Each structure stands twice: as C-alpha cells, then as structure tokens.
Amino acid sequence: MKTPLSYHTEEKTSHWSAVFSLFMGVTSLISAEFIPISLLTPIAQTLHITEGMAGQTVTAVGIFAVIASLILAPLKINRRLVLLILSMLLVIANILVAFTPNYIILLIGRSILGICVGGFWSLASAVTLQLVPIKDLPRALSIIYAGVSVATIISLPLASYLGDLIGWRKIFLLSTLLGVIAFIWQFITLPTLPAQQGNSFKSMLFLLKQCWITVGIVATIFSYGGYHVFFTYLRPFLEHNLALQTNSISTILLLFGIANCIGTVIAGFVMGKQFKITMIAVHFILLMLAITLMFSHKNITFNMLLVIAWGLVFGFIPVGWSTWIIRTLADKAEMMGGLSVASIQFSIGLVAAMGGLIFDHKGILGIFFSAALIFLFALILIQLSFQLFTRVTGHPIA
Structure with a gap:
C-alpha cells in the first residue's frame, strides 16, 4: 500500500514520473478543450449546425469547468482517485465527441470535458505540493504547465492540418489516445494523495x-x-x-x-x-x-x-x-x-x-x-x- 504524502515535509521523496504523468494529463485535457477552435467549420458542416453553435462547445467546457472547480476542491476524497476518474472521463468525453450523431451528444461530451478541466486545475497546485519538495515546486509546476503549450501546438496548427487529411472525428480519436496514455501513466506513478485538512x-x-x-x-x-x-x-x-x-x-x-x-x-x-x-x-x-x-x-x-x-x-x-x-x-x-x-x-x-x-x-x-x-x-x-x-x-x- 502506498504511503500518504505530507504537504510540509521538505525532505520528501520526489515523484518526478508522477509529475510528468500530470504533464501528459494537461496536454490531453487542453488539446481536447481547444481542438474545436481549429475545426469549427468541418464540425458544423458534418452536424448541420452553424459555426456559432459549434463554437458554443468551447463555452460549455468553461461553464462546467467553473462548476467542477468550486465543487471538487472541498470534497475529502483521495486525490489519486479523483485524478484517475477525471482522466477516465476525459477518454469518455472524447469518444462521445468523435462518434457524436448530433449536436446534443456533442454538448454532453464537451460538458463532461469541462468537468475534467475544472477538476484537474483546481487540484493541480496542491497535488504537485505533495509530489516534490518545496524547493522543486516551481520547476515541477513549469513541467506541468508546459502541457498547455504543447496542447496549443496540437490543438491549433497540427489539428487544423491533420483535420483536412483524416477528418475531425479521427482527430478526437487521436486525442482519446492521449487521454488513455495519461490515465495509464497516472495509474502507475501517482502515490496516495490525501485531501488537505480543513477543506x-x-x-x-x-x-x-x-x-x-x-x-x-x-x-x-x-x-x-x-x-x-x-x-x-x-x-x-x-x-x-x-x-x-x-x-x-x-x-x-x-x-x-x-x-x-x-x-x-x-x-x-x-x-x-x-x-x-x-x-x-x-x-x-x-x-x-x-x-x-x-x-x-x-x-x-x-x-x-x-x-x-x-x-x-x-x-x-x-x-x-x-x-x-x-x-x-x-x-x-x-x-x-x-x-x-x-x-x-x-x-x-x-x-x-x-x-x-x-x-x-x-x-x-x-x-x-x-x-x-x-x-x-x-x-x-x-x-x-x-x-x-x-x-x-x-x-x-x-
């Protein structure tokens, strides 16, 4: 059984592989969030909706991210379990979007993604605090947030280019693959992460x-x-x-x-x-x-x-x-x-x-x-x- 980590122990063991698993999670989360920005037109054409309606899928992510960020943080549930559930929901969300037959299912998939985005970011700093010594926190955070930059590359120029070649649905399937890799990596490397006291x-x-x-x-x-x-x-x-x-x-x-x-x-x-x-x-x-x-x-x-x-x-x-x-x-x-x-x-x-x-x-x-x-x-x-x-x-x- 994995030992719970302390928030304040300076000489704690560094879990750099777990930090990189969170980097992978950020990459898959943010790329999934912003992919529709570069694929609005083909998504709208396939589902017979306007580009404005397709653009609301990004808004849906934001709304549910706010809700999840305010609700999940106070819950006294082991953070390892929460992160794994969020990673699994990310995979489900991308699959729903990739195979969506209509606009309603598309919005449902994107709303689930919003829960993942809000939940993950609300816990990111506190979880990182348990994975590395305090002196290494800025470096660990920079690794995790580098996932945002990589996701920007994936979701804008790369998704736009590949979308023209293989179609937008397959782009979301590739995003699903990133989510699966993040889930497996986190399952293997994340230690037990107790919720902070007084939440x-x-x-x-x-x-x-x-x-x-x-x-x-x-x-x-x-x-x-x-x-x-x-x-x-x-x-x-x-x-x-x-x-x-x-x-x-x-x-x-x-x-x-x-x-x-x-x-x-x-x-x-x-x-x-x-x-x-x-x-x-x-x-x-x-x-x-x-x-x-x-x-x-x-x-x-x-x-x-x-x-x-x-x-x-x-x-x-x-x-x-x-x-x-x-x-x-x-x-x-x-x-x-x-x-x-x-x-x-x-x-x-x-x-x-x-x-x-x-x-x-x-x-x-x-x-x-x-x-x-x-x-x-x-x-x-x-x-x-x-x-x-x-x-x-x-x-x-x-």
Missing part, C-alpha cells in the same frame, strides 16, 4: 474575506483577461490585418506555441528565485507589447515577432499564479486552486464576450488598447495584493 465550502468562503486574497483573485482575472482578449482574436489579426496566407498562419501559430513552451520552462527556474519582481516584470512587458502592437501594424515582420514574444512571456503567468498560491497559502492550496480556476474560466468567458463587442466596433486596435488597459490594472492589483499580504502576515513576498 470545506465554508473555508473557501472564509478565504474570500481576506482582502489580499480577494485582490489577488481579481488580479488573476485581469492577468488572464489581458492575454486572452488578444489570443481569442489572434487568427483574425494574422489573417486580415497582416494578410498572411494559411501556411504562414499555421507557422506563426506553431512558433507561438513553441515560444509559450519555452517561456513556461524558463519560468520554472526564474520564479523560484525572484518571484515578486518576475511577476511584476512579466505583466509590464505584456503591457508594453500590447502598446507596441497598437502602433506597429504596418510592419508585418515586426508584428509576427511581437506575437511570438507574446506567447513566450505568457508562459510565465500560469506558473506565476500557481507559485503565488503555494508561497502564500500552501495549506489551503486546494481551496485556492478551486477559486483560481473559477476566476480564470470567468476571465476567459468575460473577455471573449467583451472582446467580441470591441472587435466588431473598434477592430484589432481596440483589442490591443483593451489588452494594455487590462494589464495596467493587473499590475496595480498584483502590487496591491503583495503589499496587503505583507501588512497582514508581516512576511514580505520575495
């Missing part, structure tokens, strides 16, 4: 009563919002504003994903040494990138480099916010994980709706201006959260 809905509400936590959550919403308000309209920008051909767009999206992966890996080393200054610097750089994009739309090559830089710098943000949770609330990481996932999904949904109105009325320049303004607010809120934490606890964030 409850009451504890989650108590966290929100602490001002520095609430400000940090709002900062998270702005942080992800500034990125996604542009990312959502990245393809229209490349296609219409820069007038790139399909092959060039696929290449830029591929480079974007690779740069994002590199940024995530670098973040794992930097965040462990200079967390506070890195978090502030990253958001300032993204603010400057958004402003520069506003005034450089005539230089195609320079714009492409800025887009790639955007992907590189964003790689720091997921690792950064997970590190923030572990540095400030390690003993409440599961509760904060649930709140963090809910705030991120809310942010993505909010900026998608807001960005649509801005893009229709002000075009891509309005998107860049909005991104810059959102990142400015994020910077202010991050600094305020850090100051409030120091004032309340008496311990500065390094």
Whole structure:
C-alpha cells in the first residue's frame, strides 16, 4: 500500500514520473478543450449546425469547468482517485465527441470535458505540493504547465492540418489516445494523495474575506483577461490585418506555441528565485507589447515577432499564479486552486464576450488598447495584493 504524502515535509521523496504523468494529463485535457477552435467549420458542416453553435462547445467546457472547480476542491476524497476518474472521463468525453450523431451528444461530451478541466486545475497546485519538495515546486509546476503549450501546438496548427487529411472525428480519436496514455501513466506513478485538512465550502468562503486574497483573485482575472482578449482574436489579426496566407498562419501559430513552451520552462527556474519582481516584470512587458502592437501594424515582420514574444512571456503567468498560491497559502492550496480556476474560466468567458463587442466596433486596435488597459490594472492589483499580504502576515513576498 502506498504511503500518504505530507504537504510540509521538505525532505520528501520526489515523484518526478508522477509529475510528468500530470504533464501528459494537461496536454490531453487542453488539446481536447481547444481542438474545436481549429475545426469549427468541418464540425458544423458534418452536424448541420452553424459555426456559432459549434463554437458554443468551447463555452460549455468553461461553464462546467467553473462548476467542477468550486465543487471538487472541498470534497475529502483521495486525490489519486479523483485524478484517475477525471482522466477516465476525459477518454469518455472524447469518444462521445468523435462518434457524436448530433449536436446534443456533442454538448454532453464537451460538458463532461469541462468537468475534467475544472477538476484537474483546481487540484493541480496542491497535488504537485505533495509530489516534490518545496524547493522543486516551481520547476515541477513549469513541467506541468508546459502541457498547455504543447496542447496549443496540437490543438491549433497540427489539428487544423491533420483535420483536412483524416477528418475531425479521427482527430478526437487521436486525442482519446492521449487521454488513455495519461490515465495509464497516472495509474502507475501517482502515490496516495490525501485531501488537505480543513477543506470545506465554508473555508473557501472564509478565504474570500481576506482582502489580499480577494485582490489577488481579481488580479488573476485581469492577468488572464489581458492575454486572452488578444489570443481569442489572434487568427483574425494574422489573417486580415497582416494578410498572411494559411501556411504562414499555421507557422506563426506553431512558433507561438513553441515560444509559450519555452517561456513556461524558463519560468520554472526564474520564479523560484525572484518571484515578486518576475511577476511584476512579466505583466509590464505584456503591457508594453500590447502598446507596441497598437502602433506597429504596418510592419508585418515586426508584428509576427511581437506575437511570438507574446506567447513566450505568457508562459510565465500560469506558473506565476500557481507559485503565488503555494508561497502564500500552501495549506489551503486546494481551496485556492478551486477559486483560481473559477476566476480564470470567468476571465476567459468575460473577455471573449467583451472582446467580441470591441472587435466588431473598434477592430484589432481596440483589442490591443483593451489588452494594455487590462494589464495596467493587473499590475496595480498584483502590487496591491503583495503589499496587503505583507501588512497582514508581516512576511514580505520575495
């Protein structure tokens, strides 16, 4: 029988294979979440629905991810079992989508996927805390979050290319295969992972009563919002504003994903040494990138480099916010994980709706201006959260 791990033991055994199994889980989860973005047209044509209806399958994932993130974190169930169930549900969700005969079954499959996404991310930081010593946490988190970057490559340029060759249903079957590999890997490598003590809905509400936590959550919403308000309209920008051909767009999206992966890996080393200054610097750089994009739309090559830089710098943000949770609330990481996932999904949904109105009325320049303004607010809120934490606890964030 596997021995339960401690949250606070510095000399604990490192379970790096289990960490990489979570990387595989993230890759399969996020690729499944975003594959429809590159395959909206063929999905809509096959099921005789509009592209707008097909696009709602991404929205369905977000809605159920928020619900799952708030419900699963307080439950006192062994996290190994929860993660394995979520991985199995991922496989079922992809199979439903791959063989769906109609729109209803498609939505059901995507809703199940949403439960997997929300459940996994709400537990990710706390589970990682049990798998490696505290000193190795930023590196472990960067490995896990690198799965997001790999999934971006799989779900955008690669899925789009292969979808034209073998059809969208087979793309989801390939995604199913990734899910099966993740399940088997996790089954073999994950140790017993007890739920954190004191988990409850009451504890989650108590966290929100602490001002520095609430400000940090709002900062998270702005942080992800500034990125996604542009990312959502990245393809229209490349296609219409820069007038790139399909092959060039696929290449830029591929480079974007690779740069994002590199940024995530670098973040794992930097965040462990200079967390506070890195978090502030990253958001300032993204603010400057958004402003520069506003005034450089005539230089195609320079714009492409800025887009790639955007992907590189964003790689720091997921690792950064997970590190923030572990540095400030390690003993409440599961509760904060649930709140963090809910705030991120809310942010993505909010900026998608807001960005649509801005893009229709002000075009891509309005998107860049909005991104810059959102990142400015994020910077202010991050600094305020850090100051409030120091004032309340008496311990500065390094």
